[in-house]
Amino acid sequence: MARWLTGRRREATEGALLPAYRDGLAHVPGWDGDPRAAADEARWHDRRAQLVAFRAEGNDWPRHHHYASDREHTLGVWIHAQRQKHRRGELDPAMIKLLNDTVPGWQTGRTRGRPSRQ
Structure with missing residues (x-):
């Protein structure tokens, strides 16, 4: 069924x-949507929320190398990918705004070397 539906989407x-398929499928909500794109977007928002919670717990920016936990690694890889996409101009402006609003400083992250004394 999934293969057939993929063919109709294409x-x-x-x-x-064919009009007969178009008319019949019009009664099925969301048949013409892209489930993979929807899942990717939901995962993006979930990772952003996890990053907000991670930072709210008092943690520094998550690392993708030399990480202390699987959670930190997952978030470190994710934020690193967002920074790379942003530098290449591939990150959606709405996502940039959302990151700027919810996790300020996400573009720079950790500074190299020792943390500054306060």
Whole structure:
């Protein structure tokens, strides 16, 4: 069934979906959506929320190398990827704004060397 539906999605995108299929599938909510893209976006928002919680606990920016826990590693890899996408101009402006609003300083992260004394 999934393979068949994938074929109909492709046909709809190409403008080649038969009217009988189009009319029948119109009764199925979300049939023409991209479930993988929706799952990726949900995962992005989940990781952002996890990062907000991680920082709220008083932790420094998560590391993707020399990490102390699996949680820190997961978040470190994720924020590193967001920084790389931002530098290449591939990060959606809405996501940049959301990161700026919820985790200020995300673009710079940790400073090299020892933490500053306060």
